[in-house]
Amino acid sequence: MIGSRRQILVRKILIWIALILGACFAGLPVLWMVSSSFKSNLEIFAYPPALIDYSFSFDAYKAVLSDPGQLRFFFNSYLVAIMVTICTVVTSILAGYSFSRYDFRFKKFLNLIIIGVQSVPPITLMIPYFGLIVWLGIYNSYTALVLTYMVFTLSYAIIMMTGYFNTLPRDLDEAVMIDGGGSFVTLWRILVPISLPGIVAVGVYTFMLAWNEFLFALTLTRTNDMRTVPIGIHLLMGQHSFEWNQMLALSVLGSLPVLILFLLFQRYFIAGMSAGSVKG
Amino acid sequence: MSEPANIGWEQRKRKLLPYGYLSPTLLLLAALTVIPIGTVFLYSLVDNVIVNPNPPVFVGLDNYEEVLTNRKFRGALSNTMYFSIVSVVVHFIIGLSFALLLNSRLLSANVKAIFRVIYILPWVFTASIIAILWRLLLNPHGVVNFVLLELGIIPELNEWLSDRKLALNAVTFINIWSGYPFYMVSFLAGLQGIPDDLYESGRVDGGNAWQLFRHITLPQLRPIIISLALLDFIWTIHQFTLIWMTTGGGPLRSTEVLSTYTYKAAFSSHEYSIASTIAMVILAICTFVAIFYVRSQRMADE
Numbered sequence: 001m002i003g004s005r006r007q008i009l010v011r012k013i014l015i016w017i018a019l020i021l022g023a024c025f026a027g028l029p030v031l032w033m034v035s036s037s038f039k040s041n042l043e044i045f046a047y048p049p050a051l052i053d054y055s056f057s058f059d060a061y062k063a064v065l066s067d068p069g070q071l072r073f074f075f076n077s078y079l080v081a082i083m084v085t086i087c088t089v090v091t092s093i094l095a096g097y098s099f100s101r102y103d104f105r106f107k108k109f110l111n112l113i114i115i116g117v118q119s120v121p122p123i124t125l126m127i128p129y130f131g132l133i134v135w136l137g138i139y140n141s142y143t144a145l146v147l148t149y150m151v152f153t154l155s156y157a158i159i160m161m162t163g164y165f166n167t168l169p170r171d172l173d174e175a176v177m178i179d180g181g182g183s184f185v186t187l188w189r190i191l192v193p194i195s196l197p198g199i200v201a202v203g204v205y206t207f208m209l210a211w212n213e214f215l216f217a218l219t220l221t222r223t224n225d226m227r228t229v230p231i232g233i234h235l236l237m238g239q240h241s242f243e244w245n246q247m248l249a250l251s252v253l254g255s256l257p258v259l260i261l262f263l264l265f266q267r268y269f270i271a272g273m274s275a276g277s278v279k280g
Numbered sequence: 281m282s283e284p285a286n287i288g289w290e291q292r293k294r295k296l297l298p299y300g301y302l303s304p305t306l307l308l309l310a311a312l313t314v315i316p317i318g319t320v321f322l323y324s325l326v327d328n329v330i331v332n333p334n335p336p337v338f339v340g341l342d343n344y345e346e347v348l349t350n351r352k353f354r355g356a357l358s359n360t361m362y363f364s365i366v367s368v369v370v371h372f373i374i375g376l377s378f379a380l381l382l383n384s385r386l387l388s389a390n391v392k393a394i395f396r397v398i399y400i401l402p403w404v405f406t407a408s409i410i411a412i413l414w415r416l417l418l419n420p421h422g423v424v425n426f427v428l429l430e431l432g433i434i435p436e437l438n439e440w441l442s443d444r445k446l447a448l449n450a451v452t453f454i455n456i457w458s459g460y461p462f463y464m465v466s467f468l469a470g471l472q473g474i475p476d477d478l479y480e481s482g483r484v485d486g487g488n489a490w491q492l493f494r495h496i497t498l499p500q501l502r503p504i505i506i507s508l509a510l511l512d513f514i515w516t517i518h519q520f521t522l523i524w525m526t527t528g529g530g531p532l533r534s535t536e537v538l539s540t541y542t543y544k545a546a547f548s549s550h551e552y553s554i555a556s557t558i559a560m561v562i563l564a565i566c567t568f569v570a571i572f573y574v575r576s577q578r579m580a581d582e
Contacts, residue, residue, distance in 0.1 A: 026400075030405075114305070
């Protein structure tokens, strides 16, 4: 039924060709970026191009890492992303618990709102947002960025968290309730510990989004000591002479945290993503 | 304390509890989503808002008329639609192809794991880094031109991002590159959820690979496909950073999309009423798509 050995061999070869072509499409641009970050700025567009040339050095990395201004961007990005992650995880656990375990009057409506928030274009919020943040007195502060990013991470996080709690049998928490544990105790002692994979997925997703955000980081901050890595890259681009190698080095360094997180947690993350976004 | 009062309190507490758990979320969304949307809607109905010495004047739907009949707006709208529809369609094709490849039974688990990471790579980069990366590659003296010229595919060096005829396709391509892994990952999860016996019985009935794909794989993935495509469509309409940092909407507005147009109207021209009106139009388009998205989610729930 499955075909002769020859056919399988042919099929295998075709699959490998497709696999390698796909890898070139996905990976070569990234490889080129990394290799260019080790070139001198003069050699970036050398003719003919070479993946590695005589100018190979870590100079661009040294320049980025010895510049306190650039390091500050990293510090800000870490601080904001970690705070957003903690706040979003806690808030979404509480909300997910409510949606998964309780029936209440406006449940459907509120659920709808939370799904709907995902589709609100950031640019729509942009104009009044600026005024609101100034009015609240948090313009150019970490608080403004953290609260803003939570708006964009929270709804998906809640959907993911609710989906995860829904997969856990209700008998578990009912047993604790009967033993006299309150509802918060049940959540904290029973559901949270066994939901760790789902929580990790929410956390990684939130961190990635917060680490990468650009539009609001650009508009809600004024001074460079409040700005994050994506804005740092943007600022380097705006300078008179393009320091390509430094921009690329900053980009590589700026991508590492997300890449590492992703590689470490990809299993959880992919499972959580698909549980949340698309319940197939 | 009397017994019934106590029970009443307990009951009320139980009723309020779910709202208690939801309160941080609701507070945040009310303050930072509902109020701003209300404000932007009000702005779209008046003239002279924010930085304007004259007092605001209520003008009703005049701003909408002005925006909808504006040639620049229509250009931005059609660019947005082209950018979004092409992105969604190609994302789907590439995402599904890669997912099917990575799901092949002829490959070992290790090979799959390695290639999965390579294929996901574009996803971990933020839009501003993707913009830099492709500005490097698509530079007139960059490596893409070099390779295409050497292979004889193009006759001369192309200015991918600053040629009016090429720029929109170039930014669409970049968006395709950066967005397909989301589909791939979801399809991979979806494919693993299709029970093997469906294929077994399909093969017993004499179906070939294409028929199995057409009659088993695609229908099984249908709910995933619909929600992914709708979500991606909404996200692509939002896309700002990638275009802002590659072409800035140029050259000659050839890559101007609704989000960059709004941003310029607000923060370069300071026409906040007009910008708010465009922002409301974007919201309306997204809400329209979102209705279908919510419906598909609901169907998946049931």
